[in-house]
Amino acid sequence: MYRGGHIGFNALLYAPFVPMVSRGWSLEVALLGAALAVGLANLPDIDQPLPRIAHRGPTHTIWFALVVGLCAGVTTALAVPATPSGFWFGFVVGTGSIVAHLAGDIVTPMGISPFAPVSRYHVTLDWFKSKNGRINRAFLLVGSTALLASLGLTIGRVGTVAPVG
Numbered sequence: 001m002y003r004g005g006h007i008g009f010n011a012l013l014y015a016p017f018v019p020m021v022s023r024g025w026s027l028e029v030a031l032l033g034a035a036l037a038v039g040l041a042n043l044p045d046i047d048q049p050l051p052r053i054a055h056r057g058p059t060h061t062i063w064f065a066l067v068v069g070l071c072a073g074v075t076t077a078l079a080v081p082a083t084p085s086g087f088w089f090g091f092v093v094g095t096g097s098i099v100a101h102l103a104g105d106i107v108t109p110m111g112i113s114p115f116a117p118v119s120r121y122h123v124t125l126d127w128f129k130s131k132n133g134r135i136n137r138a139f140l141l142v143g144s145t146a147l148l149a150s151l152g153l154t155i156g157r158v159g160t161v162a163p164v165g
Contacts, residue, residue: 001104003042005136008143010041010100014093015146022154025083030154032080033093034147036072040097043068044105060102060112069095104139105130 001009014037021030044059058064072094077087105112111124128135 001108001130001139002136003045004140006041006045006101006104006139007038008136008139008141009104010037010097010143011147012139012143013037013096013100015143015150018147018150019154019157021089022157025089027154029080029083029086029089031151032076033089034151036076036090036093037097037100038147040068040072040094041101044098044101056105056110056112057116060105060114061116062099062102062114065095065098065102068098072097 011034014034018030018034021033044064045055047053047055047057047059053059069091073087073089073091076083076090076093080086083089102112102114106123107125107127108130109124109126110130111122111126113120113122115121
């Protein structure tokens with residue numbers, strides 16, 4: 001997938017969690033999760049401009065996902081110290097964001113080796129090419145719409161006043 005496709009895919013995967021996170025913690029934490037999910041969507045592709053790192057190499061592994069999850073967990077715990085389980089929330093969203101990127105690359109012919117260098121196991125479903133504009137635009141449109149609708153419905157629910165009595 002390309003940038004827009006990854007962003008849309010991550011937005012689509014996070015959208016159902018907005019109401020649960022808002023109910024369990026707060027709307028602000030739900031928004032932080034959305035920002036993390038979308039903001040980290042393309043992080044594994046930092047390898048593209050780097051000459052000594054192969055594209056879809058170390059940054060496209062489970063190990064990279066775990067490191068990003070740890071960093072996101074620490075950052076979330078520091079940014080929202082009053083949130084119980086803030087570290088674990090950041091860890092899950094951070095790790096999940098990278099794993100979602102990996103899933104988006106598995107469906108392309110190039111695929112990935114998610115356990116390298118421990119295992120040479122290579123995964124590809126070869127459903128469509130990364131550069132398929134229709135697929136990338138569809139994921140961006142559907143994912144963005146789903147996340148915005150989920151946020152809108154959650155904000156509407158939070159913003160309503162329950163009847164007294």
